[in-house]
Every structure is written in C-alpha cells, then in structure tokens.
Amino acid sequence: MDKQLDNRLQTRNIKPTAMRQLVLQVLSEQKTAISLPELESKFENADRSTLYRTLKTFEERKLIHSIDDGTGALKYAVCHEKCDCHPEDLHVHFYCIKCKNTYCLTDIPVPEINLPVDFDLESINIVVKGVCANCNI
Amino acid sequence: MDKQLDNRLQTRNIKPTAMRQLVLQVLSEQKTAISLPELESKFENADRSTLYRTLKTFEERKLIHSIDDGTGALKYAVCHEKCDCHPEDLHVHFYCIKCKNTYCLTDIPVPEINLPVDFDLESINIVVKGVCANCNI
DNA sequence: AATGTTTATGCAACCGGGTTGCAAAGTTAA
DNA sequence: TTAACTTTGCAACCCGGTTGCATAAACATT
Ligand SMILES: [Mn+2]
Ligand SMILES: [Mn+2]
Ligand SMILES: [Zn+2]
Ligand SMILES: [Zn+2]
Numbered sequence: 534m535d536k537q538l539d540n541r542l543q544t545r546n547i548k549p550t551a552m553r554q555l556v557l558q559v560l561s562e563q564k565t566a567i568s569l570p571e572l573e574s575k576f577e578n579a580d581r582s583t584l585y586r587t588l589k590t591f592e593e594r595k596l597i598h599s600i601d602d603g604t605g606a607l608k609y610a611v612c613h614e615k616c617d618c619h620p621e622d623l624h625v626h627f628y629c630i631k632c633k634n635t636y637c638l639t640d641i642p643v644p645e646i647n648l649p650v651d652f653d654l655e656s657i658n659i660v661v662k663g664v665c666a667n668c669n670i
Numbered sequence: 671m672d673k674q675l676d677n678r679l680q681t682r683n684i685k686p687t688a689m690r691q692l693v694l695q696v697l698s699e700q701k702t703a704i705s706l707p708e709l710e711s712k713f714e715n716a717d718r719s720t721l722y723r724t725l726k727t728f729e730e731r732k733l734i735h736s737i738d739d740g741t742g743a744l745k746y747a748v749c750h751e752k753c754d755c756h757p758e759d760l761h762v763h764f765y766c767i768k769c770k771n772t773y774c775l776t777d778i779p780v781p782e783i784n785l786p787v788d789f790d791l792e793s794i795n796i797v798v799k800g801v802c803a804n805c806n807i
Numbered sequence: 808a809a810t811g812t813t814t815a816t817g818c819a820a821c822c823g824g825g826t827t828g829c830a831a832a833g834t835t836a837a
Numbered sequence: 838t839t840a841a842c843t844t845t846g847c848a849a850c851c852c853g854g855t856t857g858c859a860t861a862a863a864c865a866t867t
Contacts, residue, residue, distance in 0.1 A: 548834090550844070570824070581848050585825070587844095603738045603795065605854085606824060625783060644781045646762060646796070651803035653769065656672065657796045658740065660785070666788035685863085687815065726814095730851070731818050743853060756813085798839070 541611075545594040552579075557596070557611075565634040566600050568609035589651045598654070602628040602635045602660050610637050623657055629665035636665065678748075682731040686728065689716075689778070693724045694733070694738040694748075703737050703745030737772055739765040739797050743771045760794055766802035 538557050542549045559575050559593050560567065567580060573581055591597040596665055600608045616622045625641040628634075643657045674693050679686045692704055696712050697704065713785045725746055728734040732755050737745045762778040765771075781795045 548843080550833090552845075568824085581787070581824095582826075582847080591773055591849055601738060601740045627789060638786065640786070641783065644783075646778065646781075646798055647801065648764070648798065648800070649775065650755055650778070651806045652764060653801040653806060654800070655800040658795075658799070660795045661783055661785065661793070663785070663792040665791040666786065669788045669790060669795070685814080685860090689816075705853085718853095719818080719855075720816055 536570055541596060541614075544590075546668075547590060547596065549593050549613045552583060552589055556584065556651035557591070560591075560597060560609065560611050561612070565636055566602075566610040568608050572609075600626045600635055600637075600660065601658065602626060603662075604628070604633070604635075608635045613639065618656075620654065620657055623659075625659045625661060627661045627663065627665065629668055630662055631664050631668035635663065637659075678733060678751075680683070680732045682728075684731050684733065689720060690724055690727075693721065694728070696750050697728075697734060697746065702773055703739075703747040705743035705745050708741060708797075722783060735796070737774075737797065738761045738795065739763060740773045740799075741770070747774050750776065755793075757791065757794060758794075762796045762798060763799065763800045764802065766805055767799055768801050768805035771802065772797075 535554070535558065536559060538554060539549050539631055542553060542557065547553060550630065552570060556572070569581070569585055572584055572588070573579060576584075579624075588599075592599055592609070595607045595612055595616060597611050598616070600610065601610055612618065612646070613652065620643065623643045625638045625643060627636040627638050629636070638661075643659050646654070648654055672691070672695060675691060675698060676686050679690060679694065684690060697769070698707065706718070706722055706725060708714055709725070710716060711720055712751070713721075718735055725734065725736075729736055729746070732746050732749055733755060734746045735753070735755055737747065749755065751761075757780065760780045762775045762780060764773040764775050766773070775798075780796050783794060785793070
C-alpha cells in the first residue's frame with residue numbers, strides 16, 4: 534500500500550504483512566497515542582492477540598514506543614524516523630485529564646536527572662498530567 | 671499501638687482502626703514502595719478489598735502516595751510529614767530492573783517542565799529505570 | 808442502657824488489559 | 838514439492854484492580 538509506510542517497516546526489519554501494514558497505517562493516522570483496546574476497536578475483525586503481537590514487534594524494533602500514562606492501558610505512538618529510544622531520544626508525554634488523550638510532546642526532551650551515587654540510569658519516563666490546549670479554550 | 675503512627679493518622683483525619691494501624695505500620699517499615707498484592711502477602715488473613723480501600727483512604731488523605739512504575743502494579747509509599755502532593759512536593763522515583771524495587775528519591779525534586787502554550791500542568795510523574803546502588807556492587 | 812445512624816470490614820463476584828499455548832494458515836528456502 | 842519457519846486466530850488464562858452487598862463495629866442521641 535503506502536510506499537512510505539512500507540519503507541518504515543523495511544528499515545526496521547519488519548516483514549510487511551497485510552496486518553502490519555494496516556496497523557502501522559492506523560498508528561500513523563493518530564494525533565495522540567493509542568492503546569491496544571482502542572486499536573482493536575478500529576478494526577472490524579481483528580484478533581486481539583495478533584494486534585498485541587504486532588505492537589510488541591513494532592516496539593521491539595523501535596518503530597513505535599509505549600507510554601504508561603497511568604490509565605491502566607499502555608499507549609503507543611510511532612517513533613520518529615531516526616529514534617533509537619535511547620535516553621537522548623526520549624521526550625515528555627502529556628495526559629489530558631479532560632479529553633483523556635495522551636500526547637507526545639516531541640519538542641520537550643526529558644531533562645537530565647542526577648541520580649544518587651551508584652545508581653545507573655537506563656531510561657526515563659515522564660508523564661505530565663493536566664489539561665491540554667484543545668480542552669482549554 | 672505506636673503513638674507516632676496514630677498521630678499521623680489523626681493529623682490526616684483518618685480514624686485509627688486496628689486494620690489501618692497495622693497497614694500504616696507495615697508501610698512505614700518499608701524501605702521501598704510496596705504494591706497492594708505485596709501488602710496482602712504480609713498478612714495472614716487480610717481481605718484484599720479492605721487493604722485496597724485502606725490504601726485508597728490513605729492516598730486520598732495524602733498520608734501515602736502512589737507510584738506507577740510501569741510494572742503493572744501500583745506501588746505505595748508514605749508521604750513525608752508535611753507533604754500535600756502538590757507539584758513542588760513531588761520527587762523522582764526509581765525502579766531497579768534487577769531487584770525490582772521502587773525507590774522514592776526524596777532528595778530529587780521533579781524538575782520544572784515548560785509545557786506548550788495553553789497546556790495546564792497538574793501533576794508530574796517521573797520514573798527512572800536502571801540499576802540501584804544495592805544491585806551495583 | 809437502648810436505639811438509630813454512620814462507617815468499616817469481609818466476601819464474592821466481576822472487569823479489563825495483558826499474555827500464552829497451540830493448531831492452522833501462510834511464507835520462504837532448499 | 839517438500840520441509841522449515843513465521844504469522845495469525847482462537848481460546849483460555851492471569852492478575853491487579855474494583856464493586857455490590859450484607860454484616861459488624863463505632864458513634865451519637867435519647
Ligand atoms: Mn511519545
Ligand atoms: Mn515517593
Ligand atoms: Zn484534552
Ligand atoms: Zn536493585
């Protein structure tokens with residue numbers, strides 16, 4: 534289908550099955566992060582475990598990243614092209630308590646955190662809660 | 671029982687039932703945050719929903735705070751005396767991928783985050799993952 | 808002390824997100 | 838064509854969290 538998306542799959546070493554193309558397409562259309570149950574509801578007849586495994590594969594290969602915004606369901610969003618999900622690639626996420634959407638604030642990198650001595654840092658998860666611009670008019 | 675702990679309950683307007691005294695005692699003994707299932711396992715015959723509601727009450731009254739470290743189970747830790755869980759009271763949390771403990775890094779306040787225009791901030795959740803000092807010898 | 812009212816507890820059942828085992832279908836490589 | 842591997846679909850399960858409801862305990866009023 535979409536040549537662009539197929540490329541994204543290929544460069545991440547993911548075989549472009551029909552299912553995966555569809556899932557990536559849906560993910561790419563989202564303006565905010567989406568959960569597995571939400572994704573499920575976007576398809577008529579898709580099996581949850583297939584979608585689940587598709588997301589897992591995507592995440593493993595760094596095509597998407599997941600956000601735990603504290604709502605109980607992991608949210609997913611496509612990584613930007615060159616992302617490797619290393620600390621310097623990470624950004625802040627925002628959960629709106631009104632519209633319940635979770636935004637990637639890709640312009641806001643996670644700040645440096647100075648851990649106590651002998652603590653090793655591997656990743657940082659920052660979720661800010663509040664009211665988003667759309668809900669704030 | 672413990673006069674200190676009873677005071678903590680009173681100053682937070684929580685009636686000091688036997689159950690609540692016990693739960694607060696266990697919580698106070700922890701060096702790292704503890705989940706409901708873990709708490710459950712510290713008692714012989716405690717009912718889950720009672721413990722659940724006890725934690726909820728404690729959290730509502732700001733006697734304890736909860737941490738979503740991404741493991742699937744919320745962790746709880748006692749707030750410090752004067753805490754109101756406002757952004758300026760919040761600290762960074764650390765999840766050790768080796769020992770699976772979640773630490774309150776009470777000395778590390780959450781940094782300021784400048785949100786995009788029209789976004790209102792209510793709370794900030796920061797969880798750093800890595801290896802803790804104990805596991806790093 | 809006896810009564811009614813509020814609050815806390817215990818039990819059971821449920822919910823929802825996530826996860827797995829396994830067999831069938833599809834793909835790829837000899 | 839056959840064999841090996843990968844992906845999909847289905848069903849069943851796990852676990853943390855949550856709720857309705859009945860009982861018990863605490864509290865207040867007479
Ligand atoms: Mn993101
Ligand atoms: Mn803490
Ligand atoms: Zn919003
Ligand atoms: Zn550790």
